[in-house]
Amino acid sequence: MAMCCNETCKNTETVATCDICIQEYCKICSKISSTEERTVALKARRLRYYCPKCYEQMIKYEILAHNNHKLSSENKQLKEKIQNITTYNQRKEEERRVELPSTEPALVRSKHTICRVCTANGKLDEVIFTARKHGKVTYHCARASKWGDLLPVKLEFKETSDGDNIDKSEECTEK
Numbered sequence: 740m741a742m743c744c745n746e747t748c749k750n751t752e753t754v755a756t757c758d759i760c761i762q763e764y765c766k767i768c769s770k771i772s773s774t775e776e777r778t779v780a781l782k783a784r785r786l787r788y789y790c791p792k793c794y795e796q797m798i799k800y801e802i803l804a805h806n807n808h809k810l811s812s813e814n815k816q817l818k819e820k821i822q823n824i825t826t827y828n829q830r831k832e833e834e835r836r837v838e839l840p841s842t843e844p845a846l847v848r849s850k851h852t853i854c855r856v857c858t859a860n861g862k863l864d865e866v867i868f869t870a871r872k873h874g875k876v877t878y879h880c881a882r883a884s885k886w887g888d889l890l891p892v893k894l895e896f897k898e899t900s901d902g903d904n905i906d907k908s909e910e911c912t913e914k
Contacts, residue, residue: 845884852881856890866892 842863846853852868868881877892884890 842886844886845881847882852878854881854884854890 842857843855850869854866854868856864856866858864866881868878870878873881873892877890881890
C-alpha cells in the first residue's frame with residue numbers, strides 16, 4: 740500500500756490514484772506523489788479518483804457543459820430574453836432615448852391607458868395615453884404593452900408657472 744509523501748501527514752489509507760494524470764495523491768492533505776505510476780490493472784478498474792488539479796478542471800468543464808445544455812434545451816425563453824437585453828444595451832444612446840421601457844403592465848381604462856415608464860433621465864414617470872392626445876397608433880400600442888415593452892414615444896416635460904402653481908405638461912411625439 741502506498742504512503743503519502745507529505746512528512747506531516749503519513750497516511751496510508753487515504754492515498755488514491757488520479758484517473759486523468761496517473762499520479763498518486765493523498766485525499767486528506769492533497770499532496771501529489773509523482774514517484775509511483777499507475778499500473779494497467781488499476782487503469783482497467785476505472786476508479787473515480789482525481790487529484791486536486793484535475794478535479795478543478797473537471798468541475799469547471801462539467802459546470803460549463805451543464806449551463807450550456809440547460810440554456811439551449813430547457814430555457815429557450817430565458818436565452819431569448821438575455822439576447823434581447825444585450826442587443827438593447829448595444830444600441831446607440833440616441834436611439835434608446837426615444838423608446839421608453841414600461842416598468843409595469845399597462846392599466847387599461849375606458850378611453851385612456853396609464854403606463855408607468857422609465858425615462859431617459861432614469862426617473863419613473865406615469866403617462867396617460869388617450870387616442871385624441873397621442874393618436875390612435877400610439878394609444879393602441881400603449882394599450883397592448885406589457886412589462887418591459889418599449890413604447891415608441893418621446894416625452895418632453897414643459898413647466899409653466901402661474902404664481903405659486905407649477906404645472907408640468909407632457910408632450911409625446913411618435914418616433
